[in-house]
Amino acid sequence: MKFAMLGAGGIGCLYAARLIQAGHQCVLVARGEHLQALQQNGLLVDHPDTQFHGSVDATDVAGLMKQHSCSSFDLLILGAKGGATQAMLAEMKTWLQGATTPILSIQNGVTNEALIEQQLGVERTIGGLGIYVSGHIVSPGHISAQGAGQIDFGAWPTAQDNPQMATLCQTLAEVFSDAGIPNRLYTDVRYALWRKLVINNGVNPLTALTDLKTGAITTDPILRRTVHTMMEETARAANAAGVSLTKEDVEEMFDLICNFHDIKTSMQVDMERGRTLEVNEICGPVIENCRKINQPAETTELIYKLLVNATQAHPAEI
Known part of the structure; x- marks a missing residue:
């Protein structure tokens, strides 16, 4: 082919x-x-x-x-x-x-x-x-x-x-x-896409913001809890968008990233190299769909805001 x-x-x-x-x-x-x-x-x-x-x-x-x-x-x-x-x-x-x-x-x-x-x-x-x-x-x-x-x-x-x-x-x-x-x-590939977003939204923004690899994020007690919260918010957004994700989906994705290779995410690498971040593509659907049901994704919104401010502080680098 x-x-x-x-x-x-x-x-x-x-x-x-x-x-x-x-x-x-x-x-x-x-x-x-x-x-x-x-x-x-x-x-x-x-x-x-x-x-x-x-x-x-x-x-x-x-x-x-x-x-x-x-x-x-x-x-x-x-x-x-x-x-x-x-x-x-x-x-x-x-x-x-x-x-x-x-x-x-x-x-x-x-x-x-x-x-x-x-x-x-x-x-x-x-x-x-x-x-x-x-x-x-x-x-x-x-x-x-x-x-x-x-x-x-x-x-x-x-x-x-x-x-x-x-x-x-x-x-x-x-x-x-x-x-x-x-x-x-x-x-129904929409289910697969949202499950992957559970991981992406859970760790990518945090790795970009902290410049820590996934292993450091998921073993730190505070950041680990933040990852889980952002994953839960992603599942809530998926259900608001008409794609059924359960608590079991969240736990499976959480266990997966906690036991995966210790890696730099694509967003972390983009942050290091001064590239435009996929923050709107990753955080955006979570924030938008949670707002639609009047259950704001407060943690995702916070990390999104911090990332946007961090990149705007160095406009020549993005």
Whole structure:
């Protein structure tokens, strides 16, 4: 199959490497020094189960649209930051509308699929996320990653609502498995997205604010309690949005992050490197949906406010 990885960062490059090693074509869409390194020196991926060093087909968005037709791809995988989704789709609008190629989002947050649907319709939208994985660009062209690197996905918004995409997802599940990408197929992918947000909202903002890795956050008595509270607020927001999350879901996600590798979250790395944070994509839906039912997510609102103030205090760095 032929794939395009839109936003070939740490996690996107890991998945691309596995697909390439399995014999598939994968065009990596990146920018800046990372793109230059990919084009000149190839891709280097360091992962306990995936070692890759070789030349790759890499380009930017403009190059992708000039060098390839959208219809030549079997699947577009959107791995860019959530804050870039709308702008990227707008930039590619004409190119995308000339085909029927579906898009699979593997991004953080619960709002990306709705943006894809708005432009391309449910018949081309696949919801998803990368889970049990951490990956960062160590230096341009060099990726370090850890974790199983699983993709959880499904037809948007549900398999029942989108049977054509549900059938394609069955095929993709086999392709991913054959490429060494663990995966789980959901009939209602919204449940998977909100469960992942439980973890993202629980730890990502706190790691960015404190510059502590997840292990330090989850073993500190006060911060550990804060993580759990923000996870509970996320579950409350999910239920307000019509997605049923239980106390058991919260406890399972809490246990998972407490026993996962001691990692820097993507938001922590973005904070260190002066990049725009995914705080609106991660905290925003929690705050918004809890307000709708007049049960404010007070802890999430506090951490969100502190993060926004911290970034605004150094506007030249973001």
